[in-house]
Amino acid sequence: MYLILPLVSGMIYTSLRGEFRLPRDKVYLNCAFMAPVSIRVEEAGIAAVRTARDPSFISANDFFDSTRRVRVEFARLINACDWQQISIGPAVSYGMSAAARNIPFAPGDEIIVLHEQFPSHVYPWKRRAKETDAVIVTALPRGDESWDEAILNAFSPRTRAVCVPNVHWTNGTLIDLVALSKRVRKADAYLIVDGTQSVGALPIDVQEIQPDAMVCAGYKWLTGPYGCAISYWSERFNNGVPMEENWLARKGSENFAGLVAYTDEYQPGALRYDSGGSSNFVIMAMLNEALRQISQWQPGKIQEYCARISDDSIAELRAAGFTIPDRAKRASHLFGIQVPERYDHQELATYLKNNHISVAVRGSSIRVAPNVYNDQSDLEILSDAIIAFTSDPAH
Ligand SMILES: Cc1ncc(COP(=O)(O)O)c(C=O)c1O
Numbered sequence: 001m002y003l004i005l006p007l008v009s010g011m012i013y014t015s016l017r018g019e020f021r022l023p024r025d026k027v028y029l030n031c032a033f034m035a036p037v038s039i040r041v042e043e044a045g046i047a048a049v050r051t052a053r054d055p056s057f058i059s060a061n062d063f064f065d066s067t068r069r070v071r072v073e074f075a076r077l078i079n080a081c082d083w084q085q086i087s088i089g090p091a092v093s094y095g096m097s098a099a100a101r102n103i104p105f106a107p108g109d110e111i112i113v114l115h116e117q118f119p120s121h122v123y124p125w126k127r128r129a130k131e132t133d134a135v136i137v138t139a140l141p142r143g144d145e146s147w148d149e150a151i152l153n154a155f156s157p158r159t160r161a162v163c164v165p166n167v168h169w170t171n172g173t174l175i176d177l178v179a180l181s182k183r184v185r186k187a188d189a190y191l192i193v194d195g196t197q198s199v200g201a202l203p204i205d206v207q208e209i210q211p212d213a214m215v216c217a218g219y220k221w222l223t224g225p226y227g228c229a230i231s232y233w234s235e236r237f238n239n240g241v242p243m244e245e246n247w248l249a250r251k252g253s254e255n256f257a258g259l260v261a262y263t264d265e266y267q268p269g270a271l272r273y274d275s276g277g278s279s280n281f282v283i284m285a286m287l288n289e290a291l292r293q294i295s296q297w298q299p300g301k302i303q304e305y306c307a308r309i310s311d312d313s314i315a316e317l318r319a320a321g322f323t324i325p326d327r328a329k330r331a332s333h334l335f336g337i338q339v340p341e342r343y344d345h346q347e348l349a350t351y352l353k354n355n356h357i358s359v360a361v362r363g364s365s366i367r368v369a370p371n372v373y374n375d376q377s378d379l380e381i382l383s384d385a386i387i388a389f390t391s392d393p394a395h
Pocket of ligand 1 (some may be wrong): 032121171229
């Protein structure tokens with residue numbers, strides 16, 4: 001059992017560190033890099049490894065049940081109506097490549113991406129643009145422009161796809177997907193979202209946003225293992241061409257005796273976009289347990305919790321001269337601390353590492369990514385360390 005303690009109003013739950021085996025002498029604030037695996041997810045994985053001792057217990061149904069459970073949990077998390085619109089692959093690049101392949105671009109059509117967007121959500125579009133003579137348009141705020149304004153200003157009559165995240169992976173800047181989706185629909189374009197740095201820690205409702213596709217890596221805010229990504233597909237993609245032709249994706253493959261009665265038909269919905277081997281029993285068991293724990297922790301509460309444990313440290317850092325955007329503009333589970341240019345950022349990164357603090361230093365910004373296993377003292381250790389480094393005349 002894990003503890004979700006309603007305390008006083010405003011407090012959501014206490015740190016869930018007891019659910020993890022994180023070393024006590026480390027401050028891990030880097031879930032945007034990789035989530036630590038919780039005890040229950042680890043145990044689900046170990047139990048699944050043990051089933052391989054005797055495969056005679058593995059039935060044909062297991063190949064489909066293991067993925068169906070994950071699809072159902074994920075559909076619930078993002079409020080999708082139908083679990084058959086969820087596919088499973090090895091990485092974000094895989095899902096994005098399938099999306100890119102199935103959008104009919106004409107020469108001169110435009111694909112909007114963000115400046116410094118994660119490469120797995122850029123390279124598939126670059127390749128598709130090359131194949132079809134479409135053009136990549138990179139949105140970058142100018143002057144006082146917000147990211148939302150920069151994206152809207154990047155639209156033209158030739159916009160055919162808008163490929164963006166929900167939060168910028170480098171600093172947690174929020175993108176207003178509901179407003180953007182309306183503009184995308186007006187342009188009769190496609191909205192393709194990378195939910196990797198948000199889904200699991202930030203509430204997302206695909207019925208409200210109506211993305212055409214959304215892909216999420218499993219090993220960050222979904223708290224699952226490395227080597228999996230889950231995609232949501234709108235019905236617009238239901239007749240598309242998958243990246244590969246795997247038997248599991250074909251209609252009727254549940255009947256092992258009939259596998260060589262080859263068929264041109266696929267499984268219903270978006271199941272055709274599964275990668276071969278997607279039923280990997282260990283990965284699916286861990287991912288399923290991870291999704292179940294997220295639905296108990298609740299993304300909305302994770303946001304509130306992360307805000308609560310970081311508020312004081314953010315105030316302290318601001319008072320010491322560091323810039324952190326207002327909460328309305330950024331996520332609470334992922335934010336950047338802008339460090340003045342005069343400091344050696346690489347030296348700061350080494351200093352934090354030597355003090356057993358895990359964050360990501362990207363350019364002149366420190367990316368902080370707390371989650372339920374952190375508490376206020378972790379954030380205080382971080383802010384004290386940054387202030388100590390920058391106040392030392394030797395730096
Ligand atoms: C925004 C974002 N998307 C995707 C990924 C992972 O991509 P892939 O699963 O293709 O390795 C990351 C990893 O850091 C990321 O930050």
